Amino acid sequence: MKALLILGLVIFTQAVFVKHASEPHAAVFAQLEALEDHPLGKKILDTIALQMKNKSPLSDIAKMLQDLRENLVLQQQDAELVHVAQEADCEAEIYGYDRRIDFASNEITEATIDINKYTADIELLETDIANKEQQLEILANQEEQLRQKRAEDHASFEERQITTPKVVEALDVIAAKLSAIQPEADAEAVLAELERVGGNNPILALVQLASTFSAEKLQNVQDKIAELRASLEQSIIDDQEEEVQAQLNFEAQIVEINEQRAALQSEKADSETKLGQAQVQLAAAKKRKYDAGRELDSATRGKVAKEAECDAWRTQYARDTEQRTVEIGIIRQVEQILATKLEGASSYIKGRIN
Numbered sequence: 001m002k003a004l005l006i007l008g009l010v011i012f013t014q015a016v017f018v019k020h021a022s023e024p025h026a027a028v029f030a031q032l033e034a035l036e037d038h039p040l041g042k043k044i045l046d047t048i049a050l051q052m053k054n055k056s057p058l059s060d061i062a063k064m065l066q067d068l069r070e071n072l073v074l075q076q077q078d079a080e081l082v083h084v085a086q087e088a089d090c091e092a093e094i095y096g097y098d099r100r101i102d103f104a105s106n107e108i109t110e111a112t113i114d115i116n117k118y119t120a121d122i123e124l125l126e127t128d129i130a131n132k133e134q135q136l137e138i139l140a141n142q143e144e145q146l147r148q149k150r151a152e153d154h155a156s157f158e159e160r161q162i163t164t165p166k167v168v169e170a171l172d173v174i175a176a177k178l179s180a181i182q183p184e185a186d187a188e189a190v191l192a193e194l195e196r197v198g199g200n201n202p203i204l205a206l207v208q209l210a211s212t213f214s215a216e217k218l219q220n221v222q223d224k225i226a227e228l229r230a231s232l233e234q235s236i237i238d239d240q241e242e243e244v245q246a247q248l249n250f251e252a253q254i255v256e257i258n259e260q261r262a263a264l265q266s267e268k269a270d271s272e273t274k275l276g277q278a279q280v281q282l283a284a285a286k287k288r289k290y291d292a293g294r295e296l297d298s299a300t301r302g303k304v305a306k307e308a309e310c311d312a313w314r315t316q317y318a319r320d321t322e323q324r325t326v327e328i329g330i331i332r333q334v335e336q337i338l339a340t341k342l343e344g345a346s347s348y349i350k351g352r353i354n
Helices: 002-011 023-035 039-053 058-179 187-197 202-210 215-340 342-353
Strands: none
Touching: 023 039, 023 215, 039 058, 039 215, 058 215
8 A cells, every 4th residue: 555655656756867778787777668668667667766765775665566566466366356256247147138038039939829829719700700690690581581471371371261161151052042943944034134133143143044054064063063162161171270280380490490599699609708708818918929028128138238248347357457467567577677686777776866
């Protein structure tokens, strides 16, 4: 510490000297002149000159040089400890950044895969839901058409149930009239009667016309009317049975449509539930990727900054180490000159003082 204070004082003073290189000490003078080119060498020589001027013992000068050299050695040792600690810190932090970068990169990759999967699932589910809605609409149209046709068929049935019995009644009237006819009546009398009846009473007209038939033909007409009447009565029964069966078929079709509708609605609801889940999962995957992207950016920037800091530390350590090595070499060189070539060194220093 004392030596450093001495060096600090010497910075503000410059000794003016004239070097006279006598022939016997030319080599020593050359060595010392070379030291003058280095700031530390010049400061040391200035300090030695000041101490010699103050008639300080040579042992004090040697002690001063030793203290300077040992202080630089201690500084280097401390710097090495700091350097080791800094390297350990760099290795640990950069390793941590690498782990964060790897994890974030994996997260981005996995999240991207999930995003693609959930996006595809959503598209399929949306298509499925749209198809189910279309199928439900088709079923609704089918049901409406069935109900409309059933209503029309039932209305026709009811109309037939009213008109057919009337036809049967008319046939009964005709049959009764025909049974009272005397066949092969006078043709002129029949035509006169038909003209009188005209179109107001077709049944009576038919009876009047039938009265001109022979007994055989009249019987054939009566038989045909009887067959027609029986056919109509049977048609009423058949029509009723067919109406019952048509109603049963209609109800069965409605039940089938309702079952299909219920199944489609259940499948549609299931797809809608899955769609909601997929949308939530997609949002989570997108957020995961976003967060991982921010983490990757942060870790990458942190690693770059730490590497730059570590490079600066190494550069500073190398520069300081090189400087201390040079300065220690200069001190050792002065110590060696003073130890082996004291006379030449003293002559050189005296020349600086003078």
